[in-house]
Amino acid sequence: MEVVSLFQVVPEGTVASPQGFQAGGLHCGLKKTSRNDLGAIYCEVPATAAAVYTTNAFQAAPLKVTRESIASNGRLRAVVVNSGNANACTGRQGEADAYAMRAAAADAFGLAASEVAVASTGVIGELLPMDRVVGGIVGLPAALAAGDEGADQFAQAILTTDLVKKESCVTLTVDGHEVTIAGAAKGSGMIHPNMATMLAFVTTDAVISQQALQGLLGQTTDVTFNMITVDGDTSTNDMLIAMASGLAGNTELAPGHPDWDSFAAAFRHVCQTLAQAIARDGEGATRxxxxxxxxxxxxxxxxxxxxxxxxxxxxxxxxxxxxxxxxxxxxxxxxxxxxxxxxxxxxxxxxxxxxxxxxxxxxxxxxxxxxxxxxxxxxxxxxxxxxxxxxxxxxxxxxxxxxxxxxxxx
Amino acid sequence: MEVVSLFQVVPEGTVASPQGFQAGGLHCGLKKTSRNDLGAIYCEVPATAAAVYTTNAFQAAPLKVTRESIASNGRLRAVVVNSGNANACTGRQGEADAYAMRAAAADAFGLAASEVAVASTGVIGELLPMDRVVGGIVGLPAALAAGDEGADQFAQAILTTDLVKKESCVTLTVDGHEVTIAGAAKGSGMIHPNMATMLAFVTTDAVISQQALQGLLGQTTDVTFNMITVDGDTSTNDMLIAMASGLAGNTELAPGHPDWDSFAAAFRHVCQTLAQAIARDGEGATRxxxxxxxxxxxxxxxxxxxxxxxxxxxxxxxxxxxxxxxxxxxxxxxxxxxxxxxxxxxxxxxxxxxxxxxxxxxxxxxxxxxxxxxxxxxxxxxxxxxxxxxxxxxxxxxxxxxxxxxxxxx
CATH class of the missing domain: 3.10.20.340 (ArgJ beta chain, C-terminal domain)
Structure with a gap:
């Protein structure tokens, strides 16, 4: 990638690397093993948010709820994610459960419901065991261990048949301010994204308008997440959420900003790295x-x-x-x-x-x-x-x- | 299929069952094992012929040659088929080889080149060993053993990774005349037909106009061969050829003929049975x-x-x-x-x-x-x-x- 000199890769970076973000994960009992199955990304300030969703006609309940949250004012403070159960094709009860999951997270973090996004991944067609989910959510604020250890727990919590966690992080300079962009994703099966991949989360501390973030997210998705396939099957739960805390203090990024191309290239690098990692870790893949x-x-x-x-x-x-x-x-x-x-x-x-x-x-x-x-x-x-x-x-x-x-x- | 009473299934029937047809097969050395790899269907009179071909942009050489033969006057006397080598993506030499294969068959059967169709199936991108092919073709007339034994040898000769031969045969009455329709096919891998399946051959002794046969073949393919898939991959060699000897002596079939619906249903039954057999015998399939x-x-x-x-x-x-x-x-x-x-x-x-x-x-x-x-x-x-x-x-x-x-x- 000839534009790599526009930014620097941070090999050990995580979604908690950009200023303002914390992340964590824990085991609440959705997976049969003791692996993490519930996680959250939390931002200490309202983050400008954008998202793309699966084009599958049967969108899972959490997508509807997240779409409502972002539509309310284009900002998010937290994303709560469970693995092991997709809460897809679960009818009215599933929808109620997704709202309840959002409400529980808002309570736990002391936020308005509209500041919370929810995402689920796992088996289709089974109701979420809400006692376990809500019990787990209560423990999430404490799980937001500072820095990379918490983010590592988060990256583990969103996996299903994935073998390895998928993270990417870069830094660049935007009018003299250091800006960090990071992401985490999960993939493995039912991977043939069309508008977004299974689940991916990008964080940055850049100041950027919601419109510019949404536009960049769409363009970048077309040449990164939408260009991978594991098995040709487009999931009901694909969702990619980007959150920008704005704590880097740069002048607002948008097309036309002198550092826009660098930021776009850095953003694409993060998305492409995550997309490649999903492909490489496709179910059963050896290469x-x-x-x-x-x-x-x-x-x-x-x-x-x-x-x-x-x-x-x-x-x-x-x-x-x-x-x-x-x-x-x-x-x-x-x-x-x-x-x-x-x-x-x-x-x-x-x-x-x-x-x-x-x-x-x-x-x-x-x-x-x-x-x-x-x-x-x-x-x-x-x-x-x-x-x-x-x-x-x-x-x-x-x-x-x-x-x-x-x-x-x- | 509620229309099954319009015709009778002939469980042991073969492509040699309709009046006027013979078939045979032999081993000429294209397959490493001693299994048959060369076969022919022969008609004692010029048979009205129709065909559909793959929509893959890289059509194999034999398709071009067969298309020319059928275009010349809508009639065929013989189809020669090899397995083990697809003669696809073989450039000008491959095209020359397909013409040479047709010429050798015309010589062997004493026919005009335009009365012969050729088909190939197997590995893509390797040149046909023409000495073996031509040597084998010389032996084909003798291999046209009368009746079902020869047809069985033919059905074996067109297989690649298939485990079982695929044949279907029905009879019906068309204005008092017994008409027989039969077919043989091969499938197994690279099966996701779009206009025709891997290789399939339908014979009948009905009298039918070329236009009616071509129209029926296209309509029937849409709801039979084009509705199967083994692996989503559309071959470069898909070809379905129908030949009608006209020896049943019925008044010419075309839409509007009182027995047209029966004939179309019987024709569809043969194609659907072959298509299902290809799906059931897909590479590695258990069901x-x-x-x-x-x-x-x-x-x-x-x-x-x-x-x-x-x-x-x-x-x-x-x-x-x-x-x-x-x-x-x-x-x-x-x-x-x-x-x-x-x-x-x-x-x-x-x-x-x-x-x-x-x-x-x-x-x-x-x-x-x-x-x-x-x-x-x-x-x-x-x-x-x-x-x-x-x-x-x-x-x-x-x-x-x-x-x-x-x-x-x-």
Missing amino acids: LVEVTVSGAVTDQSARAIAKTVIGSSLVKSAMFGADANWGRIIAAVGRAGEPVNPDTVDIKLGDIPVLIGSQPVAFDEEQALAYLQGDTVVIHVELHYGAGQATAWGCDLTYDYVRINAAYRT | LVEVTVSGAVTDQSARAIAKTVIGSSLVKSAMFGADANWGRIIAAVGRAGEPVNPDTVDIKLGDIPVLIGSQPVAFDEEQALAYLQGDTVVIHVELHYGAGQATAWGCDLTYDYVRINAAYRT
């Missing part, structure tokens, strides 16, 4: 697969093609087997329904050309095998048909994906 | 999954929803695990991008209601488990939103799908 498409008629066309290739079960299985089976890649390109010239396609696996001008190229199978056995594989597709380009991220399809999902609920 | 959608705004909308559900990796994994995880079903309905009322959806697994009015229904888990462990599972989705309906067929996602596709080429 991250990146697909770049260039030479499409438009960026939008390139995105459609990249997502078709990254979502192909046959390509994903070949990646698991470290098999340089480019025939499946070009077949996926060809079924994307986008304009291509059948005679001008180049495909490379990393730096290894396997197809030039739509004709097979002899390549060293041993070299290809060694490359495909790595923990990150990049598939380059050059269409020579226009100037559109895109990148998508996904993972391989493995025995473990089937094992996890053949026995998830029971 | 056939059928999804019926009713109450959609239109049939087209119902088809889109049914195909989204049947294609969901999460639904497919749950079916492998016999897990009544209806949350994944409704999530798939919700991401299909079609109009639905989020509050009025009913879902049944066989006869077991699990969701009514979008609200979970208590059900007997033991009963559901027993049902889902059967070899055919039907998922009913009723949207209560319109009059559109559709049925789609697929299979479960299993360890064996991953095993087969992680090591297919190497």
Whole structure:
């Protein structure tokens, strides 16, 4: 990423790194194991808030409640999240439970209900055991341990079948003020976001208008979270919330601000890092697969093609087997329904050309095998048909994906 | 199928059952094992022919050649098919090879080149070993053993990772004449047809105009072959060819003929039976999954929803695990991008209601488990939103799908 010099990556940073934010997590009994299943991000001042939500027609109850909170005045003080139960397709009781979860959190933190967002992830169609949830929420203020330990507990609390927590943090300078942007996310299965990923939270201490934050969030989502897929299934619970405390003291960011491009690049870095981490930790995945498409008629066309290739079960299985089976890649390109010239396609696996001008190229199978056995594989597709380009991220399809999902609920 | 009384199923029938047709197969050395890999259907008179082809942008060379043959005068005498090599993405040499394959077959059978269709299925991107193909074609006329034994050899010859051959045959009466319709198909992987399935061949001795046959083939494909999916990947080689010898002696069939509806129903039965057989024998599959959608705004909308559900990796994994995880079903309905009322959806697994009015229904888990462990599972989705309906067929996602596709080429 050539813009990386516009900001600095903070390897150990967390959602609690930006000024004003705390986070914490605990176990309230939604997961059968003792792993954390309830968490919160808290801001000591009202944070400018923006969000994007799943486009699935069956949006889960917490999305409705969070949407109402943000709509009230564009600000949030806290987000409360549970894992282990999605509170989706739970009807009127589920809606009442999401409101009750918000009310309990408002009580616990001494906030107005409209300052609280709620999110849930886990099994669809089961009612939340509200006694456990409310009991857990009472303990959340105490769980907001200062700094990164609390944020680590939060990042653990939002996971379901994820194996690793996903965090990202960068700093940059905005008219002389140090600004921090951080994020945490969970993913793993039912990952094929359309407007937002499963659950992701971005915090920053920048001063930024709500309109600018919402606009940036939408644009960034299109090229980060909306470009990953684990299994092609778009969740009912996808939600991405961004909160800006404004404590960095910079002049208000909006398009046109001299540091806007730097801020946008830094914001995108955080989102992209989280999106890649979700793809790499897809259910059962053994490696991250990146697909770049260039030479499409438009960026939008390139995105459609990249997502078709990254979502192909046959390509994903070949990646698991470290098999340089480019025939499946070009077949996926060809079924994307986008304009291509059948005679001008180049495909490379990393730096290894396997197809030039739509004709097979002899390549060293041993070299290809060694490359495909790595923990990150990049598939380059050059269409020579226009100037559109895109990148998508996904993972391989493995025995473990089937094992996890053949026995998830029971 | 309430129209089944319009025709009779012939359980042991083959593509050689209709008057005028013979078929045969042999091993010419394209497959590493001794299984058949080359076959032909031959008609003793010029048969009225129609075909539908994949919509993949990268159509394999044999499709171009077959399209030319049928375009020349709408008639075919022979179809030659190889398995083990798709002759796809093989450039100008691949095209030359497809023409050479057609020429060799025309020589062997004493026909004009334009009376011969060719089809290939197997690995993408490798050149056909033409010495073996041509050597095999020379032996095809002798392999056309009379009757069902030859047709059985043909049905074997077109398989790749398929486990069982797929055949269907029915008879009906058309203005006093017995008419037979039969078909053979192969499927298994890269199955998500869009205009035609992997490879399928339908023969009949009916007298039917080319235009009527082509029209019927297109309509029937939309509700049969185009409604199955194994892995969401649309092949470069999908082709469905129908041949009518006309030897039954009926007055020419076309819409308006008194027996047209019977013929169309019988034709659909053959195609649907083959399509279901492809879904049931999907790579690694342990069971056939059928999804019926009713109450959609239109049939087209119902088809889109049914195909989204049947294609969901999460639904497919749950079916492998016999897990009544209806949350994944409704999530798939919700991401299909079609109009639905989020509050009025009913879902049944066989006869077991699990969701009514979008609200979970208590059900007997033991009963559901027993049902889902059967070899055919039907998922009913009723949207209560319109009059559109559709049925789609697929299979479960299993360890064996991953095993087969992680090591297919190497």
